[in-house]
Amino acid sequence: MKNFNTVGARLFAAALLTVVPAVSALAQMRCEFKPNAPDQHVVVKGDTLWDISGTFLEKPWCWPQVWGMNREEIANPHWIYPGQIIWFDRKAGRLRLGNRVGGDGSGGAGDPSTLRLSPQLRMQGLGKDAVTSIPSGVIEPFLTEPLIIEGDELKDAPRIIATQENHVFIGKGDKAYVRGKLNGGTSFQVFRPGKPLRDPVTRAVVAQEAFYLGTLKLQKEAEPGTDVHTFVVASAKEEMGKGDLLMQAPPMPMQNYVPHPPEVAVEARVLAIYNGVTHAGQNQVVSINRGKLDGLDVGSVLQLYHRGQTVTDPGASKGWHNLGQPKVKLPDEEVGSLFIFRVFKHVSYGLIMQVTEPVEVGDVAKTAE
Incomplete structure (x- = not known):
């Protein structure tokens, strides 16, 4: 089966994470341009850096190397916007970035309508319109919802012990009574342990799935002499109720991902x-x-x-005795x-x-x- 696709290739997301990649490992990789790579590509809304690089490169994730990016640029990759032109500097074996400043916008070699620039930071509207590295809309729930539980992370987790008016399940705006240490937290995610994840080779349990149910906000901390806190359901993705567990909500990640090989062989x-x-x-x-x-x-x-x-x-013959x-x-x-x-x-x-x-x-x- 070829070209097996199930989801559209170009999606936007509001939440991404900035990281500095393994530059030394990337520099050791050989990134080859496609034999039929075009001379240029005009960036349009909906493009991703992976898509753009895939137009030119055999391995799209090699793009930081062929841009000749330094660590500062990699750590702040908001530098490509719709309307700009990516052109292939065949002599140097690099991709370059240009801005349309007039003319017919053809952007070919020697075209005065294109101002050729190196990747640079854009100080105004940072991230608002910038091209993202990967099509990330599909991963947004996986960025902030605790879907993997490892080791003893469930130990001493706060839990719902009762609900408003003894309802079996509660929804947005309902109260929940929680017992356990909050450690200063006021915003929590609610989850229910799921099936264990087993290593396909060793069959050992390496983690446990957790079903994300929604979020709770602290309304009133426990009075002296008791350890029962009062919460209100801020959002409900699934029904939640007595026995479900709480985990502090992680901070929203920032933008953007930069592809790179891992530092060690994996x-x-x-x-x-x-x-x-x-x-x-x-x-x-x-x-x-x-x-x-x-x-x-x-x-x-x-x-x-x-x-x-x-x-x-x-x-193959192994001999009469085998x-x-x-x-x-x-x-x-x-x-x-x-x-x-x-x-x-x-x-x-x-x-x-x-x-x-x-x-x-x-x-x-x-x-x-």
Whole structure:
């Protein structure tokens, strides 16, 4: 199956995270331009840096290298806006940025209508209209909702012990009575533990899914001599009730992601696919069994592979004293790219950026060779 797509390729999001990538590792990668790369591309609303770079590059995530970006520019990547022109400096093997300042806007080599510039910061309207790195609308819920629980994170979590008028479930505006230490927090997310996530290789439980239910706001802290706090439901995505657990709401992330290879060699497996499907296509979210302690950070890009099957070789002879036929492992087959956008200790979320075959649980995700 080719060109397996399930979601539109160009989406905007209001919440992204700024990170500084592994520049040294990126510099060691060879980023090749496509043989049929165009001379230029006029940026339009809805473009992403990944899409634009994919027009010119064999590996779109190589774009920081071919821009010749320094650490300051990478840390502040709001420098491409609709109406600007990306042009291919074939002599230098670099991409350049230009602004339309008049003329017919053709933007070709020597065209006076284009002012050629290096990537630079834009001080006014920062981030409002800037082209984002990846199509991120689909990942926004995964940025702030606690969907992965590791280790003893559930230990001593505050919990709902009663509801307003003993309702089985509560919704927006209803009261909830909570017991547990708040540690100074006033805004909490409510979740319910879900199924365990097992490593496809070891079968050990590496984390637990958590179903996000909504948010609670502290109305009245517990009086002296009691540990029961009064909360009000600020938002409800799903029904919540007695026994559900609370976790402090994380801060809203800022913009923007920059793709880069991880600092160390990483080989992971796909743990789970989200949105209730068994196979994942482009712009769908998966979790993998590697995280921060394994060398991954936000913006890491891994290649996806179907793991090669182990087959018998009926034509090989092992001698009369050996029974059976020798086993041979077939090569892993590359099927796409995975962009890591949220990292826990041992688990990470990734957005599938390019895919030629459906991705399955157990598929391999590893550093590009």
